[in-house]
Amino acid sequence: MHSSIDDDVDEVLKNNAGKFARDTVVSAKSVMNKGYWTGNLARMIRDTKIGDMKYAITSNAGYSGFLEYGTRYMAPETFMSPVYERYTRKVKEDLERLVNSKGRML
Template identity: 35%
Template sequence: MAQVEIKGDDILLRALQTAANMKAHKAAVQKHGADLQKKAQSNAVFTRGYATGATKRSIKLEITDGGFAAKVTAGTDYSGYLEKGTRFMDAQPFMKPAFDVVQPKFINDLRRAGIAK
């Protein structure tokens, strides 16, 4: 009777697992990046001062690092002043509260996919 022995199968399995993890990681980044953008836009409703909606319209999502990172930015020059406030103006945060909601869900998805511990 013939006997077949396969060497290197553990390397192949690790490579396949890594490829699956990479796909899951990219999907989680895309999903939660878009969610962060939507939540930040929904939070960017300002009632004090001159509310024009420019900050809300300027919030953009950029996927970088080959799909492994998402960057959500507000493009107006004064968005930092809205987020943090000044000595004459109270803060009206819109980005940090959105991040605080999305971050645990993102980490949960990474854990479920076996990427984060």
């Protein structure tokens, strides 16, 4: 493999993490339709680099888990899971494309 593959993989993950966070905000706005939208949930969604080639997308709003998974009084209003599923596929495709392009460069 090309010697800079780690840098290229990190760049793919960084770009996807940023897009994941932005798409999660959009998704959160779309599910918050029963009351009013203050924007707190959107402000609490972050993408953070947590290590070499490791990124985390989190929502630090205290009620995020209740929205995502529901409670015994409330049905779930998932805002992160659908985005996670989409980006899991996208990251895999992007990494496969990167590996295939690097293999041709040798």
